[in-house]
Amino acid sequence: MTRDLPQRLLTTLVYVFLFMPIIMVVVMSLNASRYSVFPVPEWSFVWYEKALEDETIGAALKNSLVIALVSAVLATIIGTTVSIALVRFRFRFQNLVRSAFMSPLIFPEMILAVMLLILSASLNLQGGFWIVVAGHVLVGLPFVITVVSARLHGFDSSLEEAAQDLGANEWATFRRITMPLALPGIIGGGLLAFTTSFDNFIITYLVAGSDVVTIPIKIYSMIRLEFSPKLHAFSTAIVFMTLCLLFLYRMVLRRQASY
Structure with missing residues (x-):
């Protein structure tokens, strides 16, 4: 179990590295601000509505x-x-x-x-x-x-x-x-x-x-x-x-x- 810990940790870091940009895109899509700022000041679906109207x-x-x-x-x-x-x-x-x-x-x-x-x-x-x-x-x-x-x-x-x-x-x-x-x-x-x-x-x-x-x-x-x-x-x-x-x-x- 202890021997597998470094391998599991490395695998987790690789997955985080690969998927973090996608996660940030999802988070920013719920940002009510006109600018992509983090932490998100206010949550909203307004940009989904504007995308649907385009x-x-x-x-x-x-x-x-x-x-x-x-x-x-x-x-x-x-x-x-x-x-x-x-x-x-x-x-x-x-x-x-x-x-x-x-x-x-x-x-x-x-x-x-x-x-x-x-x-x-x-x-x-x-x-x-x-x-x-x-x-x-x-x-x-x-x-x-x-x-x-x-x-x-x-x-x-x-x-x-x-x-x-x-x-x-x-x-x-x-x-x-x-x-x-x-x-x-x-x-x-x-x-x-x-x-x-x-x-x-x-x-x-x-x-x-x-x-x-x-x-x-x-x-x-x-x-x-x-x-x-x-x-x-x-x-x-x-x-x-x-x-x-x-x-x-x-x-x-x-x-x-x-x-």
Whole structure:
């Protein structure tokens, strides 16, 4: 017990160092003062009200939700299809295909953003909604493939063979056996892809252009141009939303483990 005390103390200090900035943002969001002062002279939700009344923040939130939803759906469909192909079939260059889809986890996100920017310029797209969605799908795919592949490896493939022995074709087997058993992994991968897209800044900032303003870009512009306690309230709401998504993902994983 005594030997573990320094390690526990060090772990606690690391966690405090990591989470203290987030805690201070939450505290400052409840500060009634126009200035970020500590200790807080008076507590209030006034900056949450002002953030809700800001139409530009509402527009940025809408853009982020739409982009994240579209990206998550596309990444989930593509990632699930790739996972089934990688787990259930054997073909030439299989490892190469797997490595190609997992490569966004290896390459720095700045490199991916520059590559997308060059592609956008080559196709005369000049940024915009769909090139942002493409970038978010690219970074979300590895998470979907990892979670769905783990789920497909986790259940007995003999169930699919038994269904086919009883007369079910490949589509019926997928619809009635594979899909229900893989569903927790598909949902978990989709939630991770949604969270990754919702919080993405680098790719969005480089390829979005001036017409697409998401939440991370809005926060960045508020820091540069109009620092206001609304930023604290806005950021706190985003942190809370992200934590809810991660909590939902954790619930899905627990349900998956119980099967």
